[in-house]
Amino acid sequence: MDFGQDEIALAISGLAGDVLRAECDPTTGDGYDERAWSALSKAGLLSLVLPTDLDGDGLGIGELAALLTEVGRRAAAVPALPTLALGALTVAQHGTAEQRDALLPSVGDGTTLLTAAVSEPGAPLPARPATTASSMLRRSGRYDDQNASRSTSGWRLTGTKTSVPDAMQAHRVLVTATTPDGVGVFLLDPQAEGVTVTSTPTSTGSPEHTLTLADAPAEPLGTDTTGVAAAALRNNGVAAALALGSGALAGALELTTEHLRTRHQFGKPLATFQAVAQQIADVYIAARTVELSTASAIWRLATGRDATEDIDVATYWLTTEALPAARTCHHLHGGLGVDVTYPLHRHYATLKDLARFLGGAGHSLDTLAGKER
Structure with missing residues (x-):
């Protein structure tokens, strides 16, 4: 079995290596190397997983891994993992057309950060989160099993999420939460009412936070609340x-x-x-x-x-x-x-x-x- 990189992945590795060797700042102490992030954007490397109709390359985790390996090789202080892998790739795979149009174009030019909240106190990356999502339609007695999961509003999140990178800087946070139908992913505005953001320390100095959610309004990612997304x-x-x-x-x-x-x-x-x-x-x-x-x-x-x-x-x-x-x-x-x-x-x-x-x-x-x- 040949696990070697194909031509596309090799090209990505080579380009990313060249960019980071030239632009990565080894003295960065605050966990964010703006110069390197901007250079990756100018080289088109932040658009790898964006859909082709949004001027992206329409690539997947294999090609993104080639970029991330080079980011790790230079230990570059850039938000590639939360923005590209947790955020953009998941939105590209499971978001609605409206969600992709709203969130992804500005990821490619480096001006918008995305992140995800997937861990909880004492539970790294749980398959069934303790954080819950409830529909306001269900609460009001007007819940429709066939249409509620497709609703783009009226959901509230309650729970605590830990180890959330760049939560204060992110435009949206993808939050995993348990619903009456299974586990869903929800788009959360970290500035919304009901969201308390607490900064927590990291070894690299990169921003990381704990989110405490108390009936925080959120929007389902796509149409799935059964665990696939x-x-x-x-x-x-x-x-x-x-x-x-x-x-x-x-x-x-x-x-x-x-x-x-x-x-x-x-x-x-x-x-x-x-x-x-x-x-x-x-x-x-x-x-x-x-x-x-x-x-x-x-x-x-x-x-x-x-x-x-x-x-x-x-x-x-x-x-x-x-x-x-x-x-x-x-x-x-x-x-x-x-x-x-x-x-x-x-x-x-x-x-x-x-x-x-x-x-x-x-x-x-x-x-x-x-x-x-």
Whole structure:
């Protein structure tokens, strides 16, 4: 089986790599590199998943993963995961024509951010959220089972959502919530009445928030409230996080191998010492394991196959192996590895935030064992 990138993905990887090498600011400390985000937009890379009738490329998660891998490789402080994977791709797949027209064109030019609220206190990425969505028509006694799920207004959300990236900056938040018919995805204005937004810390410094919803007005995404759109949102987000993490670990490995090749001790390159060679070999094995398991999961998802088990396996490898491997990279750099003017710390911080977003190693192992399904 060949999981290698096709010509389109290779072109995206090459272009994204060139743009980020030229424009990524390694000194960004506030979690947002506006210059890099603008450059990605000018290169047309923010329009990959937009429909062709909105001047997009009409591509999917496979091609988006190629972009996100390069973003991770540079540990670029850009909102690619929430805006493109959680937001734009899901809206393109499941939104109505009116919703796509309203939300997506300004994503491509980099002026609109989207995000999603999919996790809850003590429950990363739950299949059945504790957050509920209720129809005002049902409350008033005028509920029509056949038409309520197609209503574009009159829904209210109640619950708490955690680990929501860029909630204050986003134009809309895609919120998963349990309905009388199943699980739906709802478009929420973070400035709406009934929404309390609380800032929470991250390792990278990127904006992240907790949303407390108390009868907050929202609009269903598309016409589905039975779980199909919610499952797609979760898969898009996890696959994107895996691609981003795979790239971040690969970037840390590249930085470390170059350091070991060029740094000398006792008159020899560090790479020639046996203990050093063994440790960097362990990092290489971890990086390749994450890369290959991620490629398998994204390939299955992109080709319409059941990707559940492959996604769970890749998530386990990333949350289990990436952070120890990154710590080894820090160790092999010596004091330079923790210097904030050197980019390695951004790779480590990115991996920490991604592991938390995915629930951590213990949760990933429980999910793989079937305890969380």
